[in-house]
Amino acid sequence: MRVVFLSPSYPPEMQQYTRGLAEVGAQVFGVGDTPREALPRDVRPHLHDYLQVPRIMDEDDVIERVSAWLRGREIDRVLANWEPLVVLAARMRERWGVPGMSVDTVRAFRDKQLMKERVAAAGLRVPRAFRIRTASEAREAAERIGFPVVIKPISGAGSADTYRVASSAELESALAKMDHVVEASVEEYVEGEEHTYDTVCIGGAPVYENVARYLPKPLEARTHEWISPVIVTVRDLGQRKLQPGVALGRDVLRALGMGDGFTHMEWFLTPKGEAVFGEIGCRPGGAHLVDQMNYTSDVDLFREWARAVCWHAFEGRTERKFNVAIVFKRAKGQGRITRIEGLEAWKRACAPYVVEDALLRPGTPRRNWKQTLLSDGHVVVRHPDWDETVRMATLAATDITMYAE
Numbered sequence: 001m002r003v004v005f006l007s008p009s010y011p012p013e014m015q016q017y018t019r020g021l022a023e024v025g026a027q028v029f030g031v032g033d034t035p036r037e038a039l040p041r042d043v044r045p046h047l048h049d050y051l052q053v054p055r056i057m058d059e060d061d062v063i064e065r066v067s068a069w070l071r072g073r074e075i076d077r078v079l080a081n082w083e084p085l086v087v088l089a090a091r092m093r094e095r096w097g098v099p100g101m102s103v104d105t106v107r108a109f110r111d112k113q114l115m116k117e118r119v120a121a122a123g124l125r126v127p128r129a130f131r132i133r134t135a136s137e138a139r140e141a142a143e144r145i146g147f148p149v150v151i152k153p154i155s156g157a158g159s160a161d162t163y164r165v166a167s168s169a170e171l172e173s174a175l176a177k178m179d180h181v182v183e184a185s186v187e188e189y190v191e192g193e194e195h196t197y198d199t200v201c202i203g204g205a206p207v208y209e210n211v212a213r214y215l216p217k218p219l220e221a222r223t224h225e226w227i228s229p230v231i232v233t234v235r236d237l238g239q240r241k242l243q244p245g246v247a248l249g250r251d252v253l254r255a256l257g258m259g260d261g262f263t264h265m266e267w268f269l270t271p272k273g274e275a276v277f278g279e280i281g282c283r284p285g286g287a288h289l290v291d292q293m294n295y296t297s298d299v300d301l302f303r304e305w306a307r308a309v310c311w312h313a314f315e316g317r318t319e320r321k322f323n324v325a326i327v328f329k330r331a332k333g334q335g336r337i338t339r340i341e342g343l344e345a346w347k348r349a350c351a352p353y354v355v356e357d358a359l360l361r362p363g364t365p366r367r368n369w370k371q372t373l374l375s376d377g378h379v380v381v382r383h384p385d386w387d388e389t390v391r392m393a394t395l396a397a398t399d400i401t402m403y404a405e
Contacts (some may be wrong), residue, residue, distance in 0.1 A: 001310050002025045006067065006080040006089055009034050013290065016041040017081050020306035022046035023110045031066055031074070032056055042389050043183040059088045061316055061351065063095060079309060081262065081283050086110060101259040101282065108234045109263075109282040112154050115256065119277050122255035124248060126277045129187035134141055135175050141186035142171055148189040150219070153181045160371070164189055164219050170220035187383050190269040194218065194278070195242070196231075196291065197249030197263075198285055200301060204258040204353060206250065207314040208301065210293045211242055212236075212285075215390070217268075218373075225330055225369055228397035231289065232325040233296045244275035246278050250398050252280055260309045264289070287373045288380075291325045295355055322382035325393035328375045329359055331402035337376065346379075350392045359402065376402055 001024075015168045019042075021028045027048040033056040040049075051069045053062050078098050080089035092107040093099070108115045111304035113131040120227045128145050130141035131154065139402040142165070151174055152162035161181055163174035178184060194217040199206040212233045216223070221229035237246060245267050252265060255350050264285035266278035289303050297317045304316035331337055337360050347354050359377035360366070377397050383389040 001077070002029065002048075002074055002075050003027065003077040003079060003310065004029045004031060004070070004089075004092065006078075006085045007032045007034075007082050008047060008050070009039050011082060011286070012040075012083060013284075013286070015040060015046075015286075016290075016302040017305065018043050018046045020300070020302040020304075020358055021079075021310065021320055023303050024216075024307045026077075026310050027253070028068070031062065057084060058340065059091060062088060067095065068094065073303055078273060079261070081305075083281055086282055094258050097248065098180070105259070106282060107282060110155055112152070112279055115280060116185075116187075116277070119255050122251065124251055124255065124277055125274065127188035127190055129185050132184050132186055137166075138175055138184070138186055139168070140169065142168075143149055145186065145188050149186050150177070150189050151175075151184055154183040154185055156316065157235065162219060162222065163221075166178055178379075187320045190268040190270065190276050190278075192233075192268045192276075194247055195267055195269060196237070196244055196285060196289070197265040197267055198289065199249070199253070199263045200261070200305050200314065201253065201258050201263060202260055202312050204253055204307050206253070207297075207360060208297075208304070208316065209237060209246065209249075209309060210296065211237055211245065212289065212292065212348055215393075221373075222370070227311075228317050228330065228400075229328045229373060229375075230325055230393045231292065231392065232323055232386075233285070233289075233292045235320045235323045235384060235386065237294065237320065239324040241269065241273065243337060244273065245269060248275040249396075250275060252277060256280070260312070262290075262305055288326055288378065291356075292326055292380070295324045295380065296320055322384055323389035324380065324382040325387050325389050326356075326378050326380045327393050328378045329396075329402050330369045330372060330375045331366055331404040333404040334366060335405050337366065338403050338405050340378075341401045341403070343379075344364075346396055346399055350381055353383050353389075353392060354379065354382045356383055359400075 003026040030050040066175040071281040078092045090379045116126045148166040196212040200208040215230040262284035265280035268276040299316040381392045
């Protein structure tokens, strides 16, 4: 099994997928713009070969360089788990006649307006939305939908360059911040809880499913620096309130023609119990969500994803043992972390349920909280009881304080 894996070392979690591919018996041909000598030590043993390209985002150039590099060698899979590269992987599959999802199928997982159109065509509930390229089109779309609305890039990831606007003045402010965005979507703002629906699929059928809840909604967490964002994977997927979302997720996979691999969907649960589609990607969730899923089931989904895409098999556990909460922290002040208060007391109070402490330590420069949900590090707890998991996560959010100067 010969696999081309795009960007095997960046973002950092891609190193785990590279490991997974090697562990299930694949020869991994990595392609990225990281210099060979700068590849992390942990990823090198799992690469059969590696090609450095000048710019991994230059699709036409990458296709030509990789085609020349691999001339005379058969390739069985072309894979990408980083959102900006999924279309490139599909183009390479079509160029070489390799099995996997087509460019047309993958574009519907990347283009937010196209995905909503195809999901709506299947009779599923989506927010009203319009594709816009100019400020005047944005104003017209907002008027047709009615405030509040959400404006975000057509091909974005996470909540970057995403704004909730409740008035014409707020819309103008958001447009001024998005002048670098070529194409965007203006859509209806949906009130209610926001959840994920995550899967590993074989032939479009989920072999592993996950639901997580955002506390608070990502858009709110991206707006206020003082918030410590929390994401909690749900142990009990059988509870009645989640069934509309799980059913919606399965229907969306069918509507978009999902093949093999990870999916990460976001959906809303309204106060009336209605499940409303948000968006979906044919790649894993970021911000350590796959780590949370691993902790939920005591499974290695990095390896089981690889087994699914290479061999159409899944041997991991699917039993859900724990609710798992990750809490991202943001320091007060700018510059370098100087001290952390409340961490040791929280760890003593929540032991033995603390499974990770990955907060940045004193002396480390702060991260830009607007550019990464990872912020200044995180802690993770897990517990079989939902309320107890949320209680411990809330304590971490309120009682741990980081300072920088």
